[in-house]
Amino acid sequence: MRSATASAREKARQAVADATRWQTPELAFWAVAIAAIFLFPSRHLLLNEIAIVGLFALSIDLILGYAGIVSLGHAAFFGVGAYTAGLLAKAGIGEPVAGLAIAAAVAAAVGFATSFLVIRGSDLTRLMVTLSVALVFVEIANRFESITGGVDGLLGISMGPILGLFEFDFGGTTAYCYSLAVLFGMFLVARRLVRSPFGTSLRALKENRLRAGAIGIPTARRIVTIYTISASIAGVAGALLAQTTAFVSLEVLDFARSADGLLILVIGGSGYLYGGLLGAIAFALMRDALSSLTPAYWMFWMGAILVALVVVGRERVVAKFAAAVDRLRGSGS
Amino acid sequence: MLTILFDGIAYGMLLFILAVGLSVTLGLMNFVNLAHGAFAMAGGYATVILMNGYGVPFLGSLPVSFLAAAAFGLVLERLLYRRMYQRSHLDQVLFSIGLVFMAVAATDFLMGSQQQIVRLPDWLRGRVEIAGVGIGAYRLFLVIVCGALVIVLQGILSRTRFGSQLRAAVDDTRVARGLGIPTGRIFAATFAIGSGLAGLGGALGAEILGLDPTFPLKFMLYFLIVVTVGGTATISGPFAAAILLGIADVAGKYYVPRLGAFIIYIFMLAVLILRPNGLFVRGGGR
Incomplete structure (x- = not known):
């Protein structure tokens, strides 16, 4: 009996180990991301x-693709992170990594507090x-203009060098190297x-x-945990934006940002992190490409892309893509 | 004090007319339509174009705004919305956000981004005195028109053949279809009427709510509040919610302008936490 549980445990461990092994396309993706530093020296911004x-x-993706929570307000955490990082820099703590950590903590706290609101109820x-x-x-x-600068945005952010070594x-x-490093770090956490x-x-x-609860x-x-983690990561993203552009405006909290996030996931597909x-x-x-055609009406095209993707069926698009990846994987191994 | 109450009621009635179509699509057909405000905007702009471009009087342009928005709704329903009924909520959300973005940008392109002004006829401006309470003539007009519409809607839903067919189709689409009720046509007609009412609301509300290309985004949450707080099982629930919201909003902006929109959001969050299915749900709301 005991040996049966032991072998089951061994099997489970093996399954987790198999799932966490790095695949060739994954390594290729990150290699390209790093190579981009040298390939496109003028496009780093x-x-x-x-x-x-x-x-x-x-x-x-963490909450939508893995926990199935549709959120229209994830920009809240992005914005909290951005404002935290911006205000810290203004207050004299100009070291980016410390600012990042504090922004992540603040966004996590806000995420934790609001996570209890998403447990109950329907979609x-x-x-x-x-x-x-x-x-x-x-x-x-918007209200606390004296602190956030209101519609004018938070001006006069001056960032110190990263870890006291690398100047922006x-x-x-x-900025790109820094953001890429942070992105990779966060990705590792999410992947694990x-x-x-x-x-x-x-x-x-x-x-x-219901069934998950029953077993x-x-x-x-679980939802509280993943929501908090997701909020924290969104906060880090916001902090990165504030630090690398040295500017925070109300735009970071905009509804359009939440919608952009969803659109990106629809384009790329959700539930596999990449x-x-x-x-x-x-x-x-x-x-x-589209903004250079019609700069003011990018929003129209974005809407059109969303509608088209959904009407055609995003599953179909994603399935096609997944099939292509599988083929790549098949030829790679 | 009473004036504020009355203004609040007028505002609430307006919100109800704007949102009632959504309460049908969202509540009865279980379709998350964030683009509802786009139809209201279409109605508002139809009025503006008619009045400023062709010199049509205000009253004459109202029915046209209804028809324009209804036609717009019908076309979209047949072309696009119809395919979305069976999809997941996420798909519906994404789809309707896309429509909102297209509507906002297209309106900006066609009409410009400035606020549009609807010139009310003289007899609707000024104030009237009723039992010692000063009331804006236009507010009174709104209450009368919207009140009449509410009664008509309730009558249609509960007394007519169309109303009972709609309720049957909503309760169980498959069985209703089995009984020979043309559910597709019923849904299309309902959608068109809901859109038309939103258009009418947009035209009526241009004076109070303002009208510019971002209208669908600005009022999206208000419509959703009316429907979710009101619950989706009845027509009286959203009505009560709309009136409540109208009074709270007007009174809040008057007495504590510093808090502004906070009151509404906090109120709604509180309702959603305490009663996730809405305040006025009879039995099993969805």
């Missing part, structure tokens, strides 16, 4: 933006709750998380919350 947006999308209730939490934060940032430059090279038994239990509760998964606690990153790249390229 854009690359930096992609890394930040990708990190934000990754944080949404619709959750949409409303997340949306209105984000709006409350916009209102707060105008071309954005340091979703491929652990914890991640498996999340997927179980996404599929069927002994504490669903409410969706947010690949989506962010596609999103930035599309934005670049």
